[in-house]
Amino acid sequence: GAVVSQHPSRVICKSGTSVKIECRSLDFQATTMFWYRQFPKQSLMLMATSNEGSKATYEQGVEKDKFLINHASLTLSTLTVTSAHPEDSSFYICSASRTGGGELFFGEGSRLTVL
Amino acid sequence: KQEVTQIPAALSVPEGENLVLNCSFTDSAIYNLQWFRQDPGKGLTSLLLIQSSQREQTSGRLNASLDKSSGRSTLYIAASQPGDSATYLCAVNTDKLIFGTGTRLQVFP
Numbered sequence: 092g093a094v095v096s097q098h099p100s101r102v103i104c105k106s107g108t109s110v111k112i113e114c115r116s117l118d119f120q121a122t123t124m125f126w127y128r129q130f131p132k133q134s135l136m137l138m139a140t141s142n143e144g145s146k147a148t149y150e151q152g153v154e155k156d157k158f159l160i161n162h163a164s165l166t167l168s169t170l171t172v173t174s175a176h177p178e179d180s181s182f183y184i185c186s187a188s189r190t191g192g193g194e195l196f197f198g199e200g201s202r203l204t205v206l
Numbered sequence: 207k208q209e210v211t212q213i214p215a216a217l218s219v220p221e222g223e224n225l226v227l228n229c230s231f232t233d234s235a236i237y238n239l240q241w242f243r244q245d246p247g248k249g250l251t252s253l254l255l256i257q258s259s260q261r262e263q264t265s266g267r268l269n270a271s272l273d274k275s276s277g278r279s280t281l282y283i284a285a286s287q288p289g290d291s292a293t294y295l296c297a298v299n300t301d302k303l304i305f306g307t308g309t310r311l312q313v314f315p
Contacts, residue, residue, distance in 0.1 A: 200249040
């Protein structure tokens with residue numbers, strides 16, 4: 092199966108700082124990647140759809156200026172949480188697919204803790 | 207708006223039982239449906255993918271069915287084992303993946 096890698100797996104930061112999370116498709120090209128957030132004991136919620144070479148599409152209620160998404164290449168998308176606050180502490184997971192409507196492959200997730 | 211619901215929310219069974227996890231969705235216009243497993247604090251592991259034109263998929267002790275017209279999918283786990291303990295998520299793929307609420311499964315020896 093296809094491999095999607097996320098880095099870092101865990102990050103702890105102080106309130107007010109910015110954190111970048113990387114999502115890489117290791118053995119395939121992904122024109123579209125998705126970013127999800129999962130709070131404890133809740134299901135995954137889609138935050139945004141990241142398209143290579145264009146602006147990301149954000150879901151309702153997700154602040155685009157706070158969660159910056161860059162999809163600069165067919166194998167890399169980044170999520171930057173700017174001016175992080177404790178309420179941003181969550182589990183962030185990315186996914187990618189080879190083609191539209193196909194099987195999605197997920198990264199291992201990144202746990203963000205904001206102190 | 208697509209909504210995905212899973213029943214039951216939690217399930218605790220003795221080892222060896224056959225299990226059925228249910229997933230329902232409100233909009234039948236989907237590309238496919240995927241079942242995932244999530245261990246505590248971990249990412250997702252894809253278990254089965256059913257295309258909208260398919261009725262079921264099987265992998266080992268797992269069998270997933272899809273009835274698109276009624277908006278339902280079931281995941282059948284045969285001869286459950288303690289290692290099957292995890293949260294099981296279904297997700298429907300339209301132009302994006304919408305996840306269900308999950309079923310937390312515990313299989314005890």
